[in-house]
Amino acid sequence: MTPKRRGQAPRQSDVARLAGVSQSAVSRVISGDVDSARIPEETRQRVLAAIKELGYVPNASARNLRNKRNRLIGVHTFEAVFPHARDDFYFEFLLGIEERAEQTGFDLVMFTSTGAGDGRRRVYRDGTNRLNLADGSVLLGVSTDRAELARLWADGYPFVHIGRREVPGAEIPCVIPDYRGAATGIVDKLAGHGHRRFAYLREPMEMEPYADRRDGYREAVERLGLTDRSPGFRGESGLTGEWIDELVRGGETAVVAESVRLAEQLLGGLRERGVRVPEDISVAVLEATWEGTSAQWDSLEIPRVAIGRIAVDRVIDMLDHPDQPPESLLVPCPIVPGTTIAAAREERP
Template sequence: MKRVDLMSKRVTIYEIANDLNLSPGTISKVINNTGSVSEKTRKQVLEYIDEVGYVPSASARILKSKRTYIIGVIFSEDLNIGLEHPFFSSILQHFKNYAEDRGYELNFIVRKLGKNKMSYYEWCLNKRVDGVYIVVGNYQDNEILEVVNSNIPCVSNDFIIKNLHTVISDNRSGVELVLDYIEKKLKLKKIAMISGPKTSKAFKERTEVFEENYKKYNLEKTSAIYADGFGFTSGYNATLKVLENKVKPEIIFCCSDDLALGVLKALNDKNINVPNDIQVIGYDDISMAKHFTPPLTTIRQDRKRLGEKAAHDLIENIENRESNKEEIIRIPVELVVRETTLEK
């Protein structure tokens, strides 16, 4: 069998067909996973493609499907989180891996393109995106709402708003796991809660569940503070406010691990031992949680499942051309016990 000269020109399906003595239509069926092809033929074609490193023409695929295979990504700059945020960046990576395996590429949506300023929606129209992934943002941002309320398929791992398909962790279950653990295993009474900014729907939801339920678990709230940011410094400063209260907590529940890291540092600076003097529970189980000093008891969110499910649902929406389906998918969470808590 004569092989094409890979160094001299791009391989086409016609050349593959000629080499394998098959029709171009058969090659196309195997590449696009359509139609009826025998397993023997499919294996033969796939092994050949793997050997020659064939890559389908993106332009031909776009013309045929009338799609760009581009997913726009909103990672709001307004919240000053940054792409290095351990929780959201991890979800984004899993989303990216799944989408790329399905043949899609990700482009970040920005408000400025060169010297031209434009809204998120205008950017989407300019780039002709097939769909939009909202990783994190301010759920009161009118530009995000404009995209969600358009005919562009959207999905989010953070927002819970009308007309939007959302894949999010089961925050109610997560907070209730924490409260139940405190009552039954730690046997503590006095609790302080540190949440993040109200602009985050996840923080808002966790706080609301806490406020609705802590009394049911026979707990006494010493303070509940919304930190002014998402990270270490915000958690540190919020802890100082907690300690100003005349009634000191026996445990501090943090609505994210990033905040908890600041909490642990503040307690250490005040010569307060964790867990002997005050215990701490976080939320997220970021990769660093087990390396904190001491290692952090926390609620584990399944970041891989969150990202992959969001990508799957968005692509299904794009390819089946369904209207935006307002649905909330809640992914289970689990409590991970480490050394910032002390069971009795």
């Protein structure tokens, strides 16, 4: 037994010949175009049988050329996926993407190939948009190329980006962890434990996700009428010994830290000064924590799997409603209970 000569995959015309109809009839059966197609059940069955017998499968490129969908969702990462996956950046997103694609009957195209030899992955290679093969795409990556995003958007290609990316002159549809909401949630939680005097520990960098957290924090503090006496807040940022000294002197009972890194430094500094967490001061972290941190932080979680799922849904939505202007979507971040928040000390007047 030898395999069939891999000459050609069967085409609609082959199916048509076998079923004794025309190619266009086959196309109509496949499209399931009920209203205008007027194909009686008996013919339909004959065509379907022929399709089955020949193992016919539609040619993606031809379909695409005709502007039809392929039930294919693209995944484009601006760096190699798998080398990073262990480190958890992409991995869980992909989990959600795969899961949802599976549920909705889409297959996934991983756009892996780089254009140039520089390792940077680009959407446009030789000027051609490679994503076009897929009906729509999910993009992710830390080193996202904003110019490419802008061009994709200008070309009207349906895609979403995981994580907020803002490009002047374009409205990039993104799926974004709701850092703002998480920040207010964490303040609410602390307030629920009786805390009234807060401090906010900020990262030196100015980045969009941090801005969201800061907004949320401020909003919650104001809404609840709490006191924010963050040393250095709005001023120089980051953590210094001075900052901690001032914190301890000031009598704040709750600290909200932007990152695990900062929280860890803070914890060390407080211990040195004999201040206990959470007995004396509660600390919460506005970042997802990972294993191997020195404390079990009260923190937020980035729902990566859910974000992956939602990204797929958003793309499908854009395919179904091509005329609606694409919008970004916030995804709530659960607050993970830890052991660094406790009831506020009685205030000594």
